Amino acid sequence: MSSRKDKFSLKDKEYMRIAMNIAKSRNGLTGDNPSVGCIIVKNDKIISIGVTGYNGRPHAETNAIDNSLDDLAGSKMYVTLEPCNHYGKTPPCTTAIITSGIKKIYYPANDIDSKVRGKSFKILTKKNIIVGKGLLKNEAKKLYESYIINRKKKLPYVTGKIAISKNKLIYSNDIRKITDKVSDKLTHYLRYKNDSILISVKTLNIDNPKLNCRLKGFEKFSPKRIVLDKNLDIKLDTYIFKTVKKNNTFIFYNKLNKSKVDILKKKGVNLIKFNLLNKKHFNLKLVLKKLYKMGCRHLLVEGGDKITKDFLKKRLINKFFLFKSPKKLPKNNKYLNFSSFETLKTKYHNKSCISSKLAKDTITIYKR
Numbered sequence: 001m002s003s004r005k006d007k008f009s010l011k012d013k014e015y016m017r018i019a020m021n022i023a024k025s026r027n028g029l030t031g032d033n034p035s036v037g038c039i040i041v042k043n044d045k046i047i048s049i050g051v052t053g054y055n056g057r058p059h060a061e062t063n064a065i066d067n068s069l070d071d072l073a074g075s076k077m078y079v080t081l082e083p084c085n086h087y088g089k090t091p092p093c094t095t096a097i098i099t100s101g102i103k104k105i106y107y108p109a110n111d112i113d114s115k116v117r118g119k120s121f122k123i124l125t126k127k128n129i130i131v132g133k134g135l136l137k138n139e140a141k142k143l144y145e146s147y148i149i150n151r152k153k154k155l156p157y158v159t160g161k162i163a164i165s166k167n168k169l170i171y172s173n174d175i176r177k178i179t180d181k182v183s184d185k186l187t188h189y190l191r192y193k194n195d196s197i198l199i200s201v202k203t204l205n206i207d208n209p210k211l212n213c214r215l216k217g218f219e220k221f222s223p224k225r226i227v228l229d230k231n232l233d234i235k236l237d238t239y240i241f242k243t244v245k246k247n248n249t250f251i252f253y254n255k256l257n258k259s260k261v262d263i264l265k266k267k268g269v270n271l272i273k274f275n276l277l278n279k280k281h282f283n284l285k286l287v288l289k290k291l292y293k294m295g296c297r298h299l300l301v302e303g304g305d306k307i308t309k310d311f312l313k314k315r316l317i318n319k320f321f322l323f324k325s326p327k328k329l330p331k332n333n334k335y336l337n338f339s340s341f342e343t344l345k346t347k348y349h350n351k352s353c354i355s356s357k358l359a360k361d362t363i364t365i366y367k368r
Helices: 010-025 060-067 093-100 119-126 137-143 145-153 181-193 201-207 258-267 284-293 305-313 341-347
Strands: 037-042 045-051 076-079 104-107 130-133 157-164 169-172 196-200 224-228 249-253 270-273 298-301 319-324 335-337 350-354 362-367
Touching: 010 037, 010 045, 010 076, 010 104, 010 137, 037 060, 045 060, 060 076, 060 093, 093 119, 119 130, 137 145, 145 157, 157 169, 157 181, 157 305, 181 298, 181 319, 196 201, 196 305, 201 224, 258 270, 298 305, 305 341
Parallel strands: 076 104, 104 130, 157 298, 157 319, 196 224, 196 298, 224 249, 249 270
Antiparallel strands: 037 045, 037 076, 169 335, 319 362, 350 362
């Protein structure tokens, strides 16, 4: 039986929004697979929930079915994306749904994966499961923005961030701290939500950043460190060099420096020799394509003014966080302005602001 003509009730929308919030909680942490949220409802009560496992498995639907302590016969499932219907590294979710006794399933839209797209509807309806497709499909499109970019463009979803002072400086000699504690927490949350983080060697050598997640309990989600260093100028006394572990540090370079290469390889750095554009700069889009092939799906760019501007001008950043402090930094013998306001204004038209009574900084989010 098909339910294409079903009208979705307010209760249906409420349940789907709960499932979407569950999916959001693991966004960026599920590898190649999208983060999916799932709830099972019986007699108008939520009896089980599920979410995609870390790195993509198990799937949300099977987690919700396995987590239930109740008989699922006659229940409804609300899931944020079309269930998978093919054998991969796990059995099809449609099989688990059919054998569970679930009588009705709602999902917003078809999966864009060609192996799945549109097939679940036929499989489930043939087994007399009622399918309500299209519930909150516009909200689902926003939820799966990064997944769509990953699959269609074969690129990581790129988030950028930079902090500036009241007088629009990003650096002033001897003053390292610009933002407040609330902004710092959000920065570490962004690191937690991205599998990789990219900076230039200039930022590395000047700031000596740690680039890890320091939210209590989430340290293990620190992103892989990506450094653009065409001449291998990395200083060997930096935190990044000292904390190299297996597959946590990658350097893109061009100029061969045999002694430096030997030192870096011995330390365990993953070196990627890469061509330059006009013999001067890395082609950033090709860098992103390479990172995608290496498994990067969510990339945080935390560089300085120049690399940020290059990414923004080429519209390679999908979402950008601008942290603005009420502090005014001195323009002493060494300072640096933020030069990308005009680029943000002309190339990123959607913006929203985050404000909080707990924070002194203002945070503006720009999107394409």
